[in-house]
Amino acid sequence: MKKYGFGVDIGGTTCKLGLFSVEGELLEKWEIPTVTENGGADILEHVAAAIEGKMAQRAIPPERVLGIGLDTPGVIEQNGVVKQAANLGWRDYPAEQVLAGRTGMKVCICNDANAAALGEFWKGGGMGYSDMVMVTLGTGVGGAVILDGRIRSGVHGIAGEIGHITIHPEETVPCGCGKHGCLEQYASATGLVRVARKLIQKQEAQTTLKDTPELSAKQVLAAAKQGDAVGLKALEILGKALGFSLAAVSQVIDPEVFVIGGGVSKAGEILLAAVKKYYIPEVLPAGRATEFALAVLGNDAGMYGCMKLLLDKTE
Amino acid sequence: MKKYGFGVDIGGTTCKLGLFSVEGELLEKWEIPTVTENGGADILEHVAAAIEGKMAQRAIPPERVLGIGLDTPGVIEQNGVVKQAANLGWRDYPAEQVLAGRTGMKVCICNDANAAALGEFWKGGGMGYSDMVMVTLGTGVGGAVILDGRIRSGVHGIAGEIGHITIHPEETVPCGCGKHGCLEQYASATGLVRVARKLIQKQEAQTTLKDTPELSAKQVLAAAKQGDAVGLKALEILGKALGFSLAAVSQVIDPEVFVIGGGVSKAGEILLAAVKKYYIPEVLPAGRATEFALAVLGNDAGMYGCMKLLLDKTE
Numbered sequence: 355m356k357k358y359g360f361g362v363d364i365g366g367t368t369c370k371l372g373l374f375s376v377e378g379e380l381l382e383k384w385e386i387p388t389v390t391e392n393g394g395a396d397i398l399e400h401v402a403a404a405i406e407g408k409m410a411q412r413a414i415p416p417e418r419v420l421g422i423g424l425d426t427p428g429v430i431e432q433n434g435v436v437k438q439a440a441n442l443g444w445r446d447y448p449a450e451q452v453l454a455g456r457t458g459m460k461v462c463i464c465n466d467a468n469a470a471a472l473g474e475f476w477k478g479g480g481m482g483y484s485d486m487v488m489v490t491l492g493t494g495v496g497g498a499v500i501l502d503g504r505i506r507s508g509v510h511g512i513a514g515e516i517g518h519i520t521i522h523p524e525e526t527v528p529c530g531c532g533k534h535g536c537l538e539q540y541a542s543a544t545g546l547v548r549v550a551r552k553l554i555q556k557q558e559a560q561t562t563l564k565d566t567p568e569l570s571a572k573q574v575l576a577a578a579k580q581g582d583a584v585g586l587k588a589l590e591i592l593g594k595a596l597g598f599s600l601a602a603v604s605q606v607i608d609p610e611v612f613v614i615g616g617g618v619s620k621a622g623e624i625l626l627a628a629v630k631k632y633y634i635p636e637v638l639p640a641g642r643a644t645e646f647a648l649a650v651l652g653n654d655a656g657m658y659g660c661m662k663l664l665l666d667k668t669e
Numbered sequence: 670m671k672k673y674g675f676g677v678d679i680g681g682t683t684c685k686l687g688l689f690s691v692e693g694e695l696l697e698k699w700e701i702p703t704v705t706e707n708g709g710a711d712i713l714e715h716v717a718a719a720i721e722g723k724m725a726q727r728a729i730p731p732e733r734v735l736g737i738g739l740d741t742p743g744v745i746e747q748n749g750v751v752k753q754a755a756n757l758g759w760r761d762y763p764a765e766q767v768l769a770g771r772t773g774m775k776v777c778i779c780n781d782a783n784a785a786a787l788g789e790f791w792k793g794g795g796m797g798y799s800d801m802v803m804v805t806l807g808t809g810v811g812g813a814v815i816l817d818g819r820i821r822s823g824v825h826g827i828a829g830e831i832g833h834i835t836i837h838p839e840e841t842v843p844c845g846c847g848k849h850g851c852l853e854q855y856a857s858a859t860g861l862v863r864v865a866r867k868l869i870q871k872q873e874a875q876t877t878l879k880d881t882p883e884l885s886a887k888q889v890l891a892a893a894k895q896g897d898a899v900g901l902k903a904l905e906i907l908g909k910a911l912g913f914s915l916a917a918v919s920q921v922i923d924p925e926v927f928v929i930g931g932g933v934s935k936a937g938e939i940l941l942a943a944v945k946k947y948y949i950p951e952v953l954p955a956g957r958a959t960e961f962a963l964a965v966l967g968n969d970a971g972m973y974g975c976m977k978l979l980l981d982k983t984e
Contacts, residue, residue, distance in 0.1 A: 508923020510955040515920040605830040608823020640825040
């Protein structure tokens with residue numbers, strides 16, 4: 355009988371590995387470095403060796419292992435081929451097939467943003483819901499849509515890309531995507547710092563923040579919590595942009611819950627309050643009942659999501 | 670063996686009835702007036718009598734009839750109760766149960782906007798696709814989302830309500846919903862006339878249009894087709910509002926096709942061109958491949974959708 359599974363979250367710097375029971379308990383987690391030399395050709399060899407090492411160490415025979423759930427950055431095609439993952443050096447790389455061939459195990463692959471959402475859905479902030487939209491406020495703004503417990507990546511792979519909903523078409527600074535005024539420009543960690551810098555330069559309000567090269571989203575949010583005028587204003591701009599965007603999302607697919615993750619979400623309730631302040635009046639009345647939750651799994655979300663993907667694809 | 674089914678589209682003025690083969694062919698269609706007196710208590714009696722009359726006329730025995738698909742305006746709950754349909758006088762009215770009880774047939778009910786979308790999906794502009802978003806540019810702007818061939822009405826019933834996505838938060842005129850700057854205020858037939866009136870009043874450009882109480886969307890669109898500056902500008906404003914909104918929709922659920930219906934869609938290619946002009950640069954590149962189609966079933970869409978609903982619920 356199958357008793358175990360592995361969830362592997364491959365990032366540009368480290369691979370996070372988790373050994374799970376098939377009931378979904380994380381039994382052990384560890385990390386190995388992601389070696390991106392040679393176009394990332396050795397990454398999966400290292401993952402395979404780490405998994406085999408763990409199995410040997412715990413005396414787990416292969417017949418007890420369901421398989422490996424894997425996530426990577428970038429666009430992944432239906433057939434398990436990573437179309438492009440610049441951080442890893444992969445391009446049209448059949449990762450699912452390579453790891454399955456190397457280990458002799460069942461391998462399922464998905465995009466890292468979708469894996470994190472699936473993890474939060476399964477064991478985190480979205481637990482107990484069936485329709486969830488995840489928003490990740492990190493370096494950029496990522497998103498993922500889960501309906502009836504299934505990730506919807508869309509016909510062209512752009513479902514859940516709410517970071518690039520246009521909020522301020524009149525914005526003069528371009529977004530990383532080339533458009534102007536995307537949500538990401540105001541609601542990501544980078545966006546929050548950018549907005550705070552502009553406010554500091556304007557010198558309209560007293561602030562403890564300084565426009566140093568080291569100014570971080572964490573500092574801006576900490577200042578907001580202490581009542582700093584610039585910190586609060588930057589948070590307000592973030593809340594407005596995200597509140598408007600999520601109202602639009604509700605009027606497209608109307609989920610049960612929004613789960614907010616990523617570094618910026620560490621601000622907690624003050625962040626949710628800033629978003630809801632604009633979401634509530636912007637959404638049609640029936641949508642006001644949609645719940646807001648914070649992500650809880652942090653960096654483990656991807657591993658959990660990989661394990662869930664493996665379980666879903668096994669049923 | 671079941672050979673026939675009825676699709677019944679109940680509107681505020683008339684009920685449109687269709688006799689279909691189970692293969693989906695519309696064999697005959699006719700209308701009866703919607704009698705809204707007595708809080709609409711007689712509407713379903715008239716529908717039942719019309720169906721029985723047709724069966725008698727064509728000598729169709731009840732055992733050959735699959736049932737009745739029914740749509741009505743308003744919000745419909747999962748249990749077949751019409752929560753509120755102001756045009757019909759219904760409130761918390763168990764329409765599905767009433768008609769099933771009266772006729773002894775299987776009855777399935779859904780909202781009219783969803784039925785029209787399902788009809789276009791099955792036999793109209795969305796035929797052959799699996800993920801479609803329908804936009805109806807009529808008195809208001811309606812919408813519906815179909816994923817994997819299924820209507821998604823959302824957890825609180827507001828999925829597809831893209832007419833109330835905020836486009837211009839700075840708008841001073843309120844929308845019918847109470848918010849300001851909703852898509853509906855620029856892209857509905859009413860919105861198009863409103864925008865044209867404002868442009869006429871400004872007298873910035875020569876125009877053949879006059880600000881009469883009778884000014885209609887049809888006139889504005891006809892003027893646009895003839896190169897009238899005000900007509901073209903109003904169409905441009907509509908295209909921009911809808912193009913931006915649909916780019917947001919793609920970045921939430923990324924459908925294969927947008928089907929545009931309602932009175933305004935009779936403008937045809939000139940309308941699609943105006944929308945795509947703004948959609949293409951606004952959406953992430955992968956979303957540029959999403960197709961645009963015009964609705965083709967007109968007022969028959971609801972009947973078709975009702976028959977499809979009946980078939981779906983029978984399988």
